[in-house]
Amino acid sequence: MxxxxxxxxxxxxxxxxxxxxxxxxxxxxxxxxxxxNQPHPGGPTVGAGRLTLDQKSRLMFVNAAAGPHRTAVASVPSTDPGGGRTASGLKCARFYAAAGTGICLQSDPGVLEQSNRALLLDAGLRTRRTYPLAGTPSRARVSPSGRFVAWTVFVSGESYSSAFFTTRTSVLDTRTMRLTPSLETFSITKDGTPYHASDINFWGVTFATDDDTFYATLNTADKTYLVRGSLSRRTVTTLTGNVECPSLSPDGTRVAFKKRVLSRTDLWHEYVLDLRTLRETPLAERHSVDDQATWLDNRTVAYALPSDGDVHSTDLWTVPADGTGKPRLLIAGASSPAPL
Structure with missing residues (x-):
């Protein structure tokens, strides 16, 4: 040979x-x-059905239970969150809705690269507009009126615990369809003086009812701050430190947030901040919560924690917002809650 x-x-x-x-x-x-895609024995009952955002007394979420409806936007009665769930044909990595407007962040792994996009939804969960995303979906919110939508993506890195990560937060006016691609174009006032830096990141927008005021996390120089912003003036102002993923209460007086405990650790505990006094109240959940909480009402917040025995799933839990009580399981195999 x-x-x-x-x-x-x-x-x-x-x-x-x-x-x-x-x-x-x-x-x-x-x-x-x-x-x-195979339902787990003893798992929740999930059936296909038609969902709309104008249904009352419903809790919508992304179904994380194993089966053909995994990652589908689903719904349960608010009075029976542990009951059978109705799943739509819409699948999302992150979801939120308010006042007949929905936002769905999708992420599809491709052969060469991942495809990420944001879908602006009408009340029938039909896509009004599609926007390409610069990175992996992280957070999504809709203003109480349904006029404004915000989303955050990881442009690099895959979590807030990563030593090197970059986020991009965008805001869309659904009335004019004007898109602000990045909050980094807003003017920043930090500790009373104008602030400029090359390492600025924003994430976790939450809207007030006036269709102008919002709150978000600002990260710079390895520190995080709660900022209050104005959409019309395109400005943000720092209020206090060590606040991540804020969520404004329905009455607009408090912000639920995750607070990093112990410097340089990947552990966060849930707190509620009184916006008038800046007094912080630790909540009864002692597990580390890496989520943007959602207020179900003025007394209760909901958040996602990893499911036992399934690293690819989360469960929704609730806890009283005044620091009393104890955590309670709301929905097994679920994420991204949106109360209608």
């Missing part, structure tokens, strides 16, 4: 081995996907 023949045989063998490895990887991924 000549050296040329030997090299040819080695090349063919290498191609066959690589093909076999590639096939194995594809089959393994397919098996994992198929397993994720």
């Amino acid at each position: 000549t050296s040329t023949h030997r090299r040819l045989l080695i090349l063919v063998a290498a191609v066959l081995v690589l093909a076999g490895v590639g096939t194995g990887v594809v089959l393994h991924a397919a098996a994992r996907a198929d397993q994720a």
Whole structure:
């Protein structure tokens, strides 16, 4: 056998081995996907149905329970959150809705790169507009009137615990369809003086009822701040430090937020901040909460925690907003709650 023949045989063998490895990887991924689409015994009852954002006394969320409706926007009665859930045909990584306006952030893994987009939804969950996203979906909110929508994505890094991450937060006026691609274009007042820096990041927008005021997290120089912003003036002002993912109460007097406990750790505890006095109240949840909480009413906040035994799923929990009581399971296998 000549050296040329030997090299040819080695090349063919290498191609066959690589093909076999590639096939194995594809089959393994397919098996994992198929397993994720199989309902777990004893899991929640999930059925397909028509959902709208003008239904009253409903709680909408992203279904995280295993089965064919995983990641679908689903709904349960507010009075029976643990009951059977109705799933739409819309699938989202993050979701929120208010006053007949919805926002759905989608992330589809592709062969060469991940595809991310934001869908502006009408009351029938139909897509009004589609916007490409610069990174992986992280947070989404709609103003109480339904006029403004905000979303945050990770442009680099995959979590707020990463040593190197960059976020981009956008705000859309659904009346004029004017998009502010990044809050980083807003003027910043920090500790009473104008502030400029190259490392600024914003995330976790929450809106007031006046269609102008909003709150968000500002990160710079390895510190986080709660800022109050004005959409019309395109300004933000720092209020206090160590506040992440704020969520404004329905009455506009308090902000629920996650507070980093112990410097340089990836642990957050839930607190509520009185906006008048800036007094902080720790909530009864002692697990680390990496989520933007949602107020179900003026007394109760909801948030997601990882599910036991399923690293790809979360459960929704609630806790009293005054620091009393104890956490209670709201919906197993769910995320992104939006009370209608």
